[in-house]
Amino acid sequence: MTQSLDLESLIRIAPKLAELSQEVLFNDIWKRDALSPRDRSLVTLGALTALGRAQQLPWHIDFAQRNGLTQTEITEAFTHLAFYAGWPAAVSALACLDEE
Known part of the structure; x- marks a missing residue:
């Protein structure tokens, strides 16, 4: 990548x-x-995941954490997205979280 x-x-x-x-x-x-910065980060992570923009995720994961999201919440969001954005998109997003 x-x-x-x-x-x-x-x-x-x-x-x-x-x-x-x-x-x-x-x-x-x-x-x-x-919307709060935290909410905007959650929306952004969802959009990037759904669109398969994994290249942008590491920076936005870090930004989301600075905006108050925990790693547990981000992991849960990606898990939730598996059912709406697709399993491969969610797994790719989770792989970016592991890099952090």
Whole structure:
């Protein structure tokens, strides 16, 4: 599996995408009051898992933990997703959690 880009690499490779990610996604969308950062992380982990975006999961697992989700809660979310997103997607997500 190819590693996801860190912010410095993204800035070097695609500066506009890095700028939009920071300004629109993290300084606007993630800071809206209707959902807590913890809830947004749970939704994000679910979407990445369902879409098979395992490359993005390690960073978002760490971010989810910083936003208050425990490893047990993340594991339970991936287990729950097996029945909605598919067994392979959930197992791939759990493999990313093991890397943490």
